[in-house]
Amino acid sequence: MIVFNLALNNYQKLLQNIARQVKVTLENNSLIIPPQIGEGIVKVIQLPNGLQTLMMKINFYQDVIIKSGNTSPGDYVLNFDELEVSGQNSYSHENSLNSFVRLTGASFKHWETVKKNSVVQYVKILFSKEWLSNYIGLREKMSEFEKYIPVKSESADKEKLNEEYRKIIKELWLVNNNDPLQNIYNNNRILLLVEQYFTKMHAEMLSPKGKYKLTKEDVEILKKVEVKLNTFTATPPSVEFFSKKYSINKVRLTQAFKQVYGISIYCYYQKQRMQKAHEIISTQNFSVKEVGEKVGYTNLSNFILAFKKHFNVDPKSLME
Amino acid sequence: MFRIDYNHTDYNKLLLAFADTMKVKVKKDTLVLPSDLGEGFFKNIKLSNGLECLVSNYTLHTDLYLQRNSSDNEFYILRFDEVSISDTLMVKIDKDYIWETKQDRASVLLTSSLFDFATSATKGTVTRSINVLITRQWLSQYLDINSLDDILQKYLSLKTDSYNFAPFDIEYRAWFNEVMEVTDSAMKKSIIENRIMLMVEKFLNNLYAKFHMANAWIENLLPHHEVKRLMEVESYLVKDFSTPPPPISFLSRVAAMSTTTLKNKFKKLYGINVYEYFQKCRMQKAKALLMSHKYTIKEIGSQLGYSNLSNFEAAFKKEFDRLPSQLILQG
Numbered sequence: 001m002i003v004f005n006l007a008l009n010n011y012q013k014l015l016q017n018i019a020r021q022v023k024v025t026l027e028n029n030s031l032i033i034p035p036q037i038g039e040g041i042v043k044v045i046q047l048p049n050g051l052q053t054l055m056m057k058i059n060f061y062q063d064v065i066i067k068s069g070n071t072s073p074g075d076y077v078l079n080f081d082e083l084e085v086s087g088q089n090s091y092s093h094e095n096s097l098n099s100f101v102r103l104t105g106a107s108f109k110h111w112e113t114v115k116k117n118s119v120v121q122y123v124k125i126l127f128s129k130e131w132l133s134n135y136i137g138l139r140e141k142m143s144e145f146e147k148y149i150p151v152k153s154e155s156a157d158k159e160k161l162n163e164e165y166r167k168i169i170k171e172l173w174l175v176n177n178n179d180p181l182q183n184i185y186n187n188n189r190i191l192l193l194v195e196q197y198f199t200k201m202h203a204e205m206l207s208p209k210g211k212y213k214l215t216k217e218d219v220e221i222l223k224k225v226e227v228k229l230n231t232f233t234a235t236p237p238s239v240e241f242f243s244k245k246y247s248i249n250k251v252r253l254t255q256a257f258k259q260v261y262g263i264s265i266y267c268y269y270q271k272q273r274m275q276k277a278h279e280i281i282s283t284q285n286f287s288v289k290e291v292g293e294k295v296g297y298t299n300l301s302n303f304i305l306a307f308k309k310h311f312n313v314d315p316k317s318l319m320e
Numbered sequence: 321m322f323r324i325d326y327n328h329t330d331y332n333k334l335l336l337a338f339a340d341t342m343k344v345k346v347k348k349d350t351l352v353l354p355s356d357l358g359e360g361f362f363k364n365i366k367l368s369n370g371l372e373c374l375v376s377n378y379t380l381h382t383d384l385y386l387q388r389n390s391s392d393n394e395f396y397i398l399r400f401d402e403v404s405i406s407d408t409l410m411v412k413i414d415k416d417y418i419w420e421t422k423q424d425r426a427s428v429l430l431t432s433s434l435f436d437f438a439t440s441a442t443k444g445t446v447t448r449s450i451n452v453l454i455t456r457q458w459l460s461q462y463l464d465i466n467s468l469d470d471i472l473q474k475y476l477s478l479k480t481d482s483y484n485f486a487p488f489d490i491e492y493r494a495w496f497n498e499v500m501e502v503t504d505s506a507m508k509k510s511i512i513e514n515r516i517m518l519m520v521e522k523f524l525n526n527l528y529a530k531f532h533m534a535n536a537w538i539e540n541l542l543p544h545h546e547v548k549r550l551m552e553v554e555s556y557l558v559k560d561f562s563t564p565p566p567p568i569s570f571l572s573r574v575a576a577m578s579t580t581t582l583k584n585k586f587k588k589l590y591g592i593n594v595y596e597y598f599q600k601c602r603m604q605k606a607k608a609l610l611m612s613h614k615y616t617i618k619e620i621g622s623q624l625g626y627s628n629l630s631n632f633e634a635a636f637k638k639e640f641d642r643l644p645s646q647l648i649l650q651g
Contacts, residue, residue, distance in 0.1 A: 048369065048461040048462060049368060049369045049370075131368075134368050135368045135509070135510055135513070136506065136507065136509055136510055137508070137509035137510075145506065180463055180464035180467045180468060180528065181463060181464075181521070181524055181525060181528065183461075183462045183463060184462055184463065184517070184520070184521045184524065185521065187369065187462070187517065188514065188517050188518055188521050191510070191513070191514050191517070192514055194510070195507065195510045195511065195514050198506075198507060198510070199507050199511075202505065202506050202507055
């Protein structure tokens with residue numbers, strides 16, 4: 001199965017890798033996907049201010065694996081992801097949230113199997129912490145965002161891709177490669193996406209509707225809990241365990257975690273280990289049973305069931 | 321009369337020179353006018369992409385003459401100005417003069433450092449402006465400089481011809497107001513940058529579109545005196561939303577045209593009908609007020625002349641496809 005690796009901090013290089021992989025040549029920082037794999041385009045926009053943007057829109061004719069994530073500390077990626085699974089309309093599945101925006105930070109890694117006849121549409125904006133502080137003027141406003149951005153980006157919390165985002169993304173796709181003003185069009189659309197995202201984040205910080213106002217200590221505890229949730233054992237760590245260990249009220253911990261990471265502690269643990277399992281399987285070095293054990297499953301069929309539930313594919317099918 | 325001559329190529333030095341002449345200090349990139357001269361400020365804003373902007377907002381307490389002397393160091397200045405002229409305003413571009421009296425004007429103008437440029441405004445005149453200094457180096461980074469050079473040269477060679485002052489339309493006005501009135505939020509810097517860039521984009525975009533249809537477009541131009549009067553009509557339309565818009569008979573007197581001619585020519589210049597224009601601007605104003613988070617929806621409605629809240633909500637929904645409350649929720 002083809003694995004597209006989008007976890008690179010140099011999008012030009014990333015594009016070259018994909019071109020080599022699918023055996024096509026690059027033209028104007030973009031490439032056309034050959035018909036045996038799918039129909040679509042991948043392109044990279046390099047702005048003079050240092051921002052890199054990856055855009056791809058592909059209808060896949062075969063199953064593929066997409067690995068995304070960040071590679072260097074201090075870099076952020078603002079992801080606008082849309083996935084339309086064959087036979088189902090992404091709009092009708094609000095719960096699975098196939099179209100979303102999320103900010104991802106240094107340690108984010110994500111594996112995804114995209115089934116045949118699905119359409120992915122990605123816009124990924126890569127920027128450094130320095131660029132962001134200069135652009136938003138964080139130096140003056142640091143205190144407000146300082147606490148929030150790292151947590152938000154590590155949690156990879158998803159937010160719905162609303163009409164405003166869609167409108168800008170649509171305009172971005174319409175920019176013509178031969179237009180003498182293309183740099184300005186691209187620059188303005190990309191920065192509007194960034195502005196919208198952070199404006200929303202700011203509003204959320206100011207009025208956490210019925211939510212907890214997090215203290216610095218809360219954030220520190222949450223970070224420690226999150227680290228623990230990435231070690232996988234047969235018995236997942238419980239809320240009681242964390243509550244005793246870090247001396248924090250159970251209810252407060254549960255709610256604060258959900259507020260920041262968007263899902264409950266157990267769901268998060270489960271999601272992380274499924275991601276890990278997918279990653280190990282893709283290396284093709286271990287049997288399904290071994291992978292299951294590595295992520296804390298003693299019973300093989302439980303593992304297979306859980307994997308299927310999460311990715312909608314059988315782990316064995318990824319072994320071929 | 322207070323006179324300042326300058327030929328600086330960066331706004332930091334220009335502010336320092338202004339401050340020196342006015343015997344005040346520049347603080348945080350901002351020059352506050354001394355009270356004998358006026359009330360207001362000049363502020364230097366550097367965008368993250370390297371463009372320099374001079375934002376100003378002031379009311380004159382004395383006559384002011386500003387003269388930019390031509391320089392061999394070539395760069396462009398894109399000026400977005402909204403002036404309320406108390407008595408007379410003189411604009412001099414190279415060797416051409418334009419005189420305007422007692423009116424409000426909001427317009428876009430591109431000038432080059434190769435020409436002298438001067439403005440002289442009388443006591444009581446209110447100016448709000450955004451000047452964007454565009455260097456050739458910046459242009460070469462962001463644009464296809466060869467095609468642009470050609471177009472900019474053509475544009476400048478026409479100098480004071482009517483199209484030089486492009487009027488503000490609804491979009492320009494909305495972006496301009498956002499820059500001038502942005503509240504002190506954490507996103508202030510990027511809002512200012514993005515709105516200014518959208519204004520630059522729109523200007524260049526229009527310029528390209530026009531030059532592609534070069535001859536047809538020049539033939540179809542409205543003469544300068546008509547553009548000027550239509551801009552005056554426009555300024556009456558957007559002056560006050562709390563009362564009904566001025567009747568067409570009044571506007572037709574302002575424009576010195578018959579009502580039919582006014583309607584046609586207004587549409588030609590602004591793209592939409594006179595009262596549609598009024599309504600769109602009113603809704604833009606509503607949106608800006610909502611985003612400022614300073615007023616309730618009801619308060620905004622009544623500021624904009626809606627005595628009935630649901631009428632206001634319906635009008636808002638018609639324009640933006642969303643209710644005012646939904647816009648607030650979206651932050």
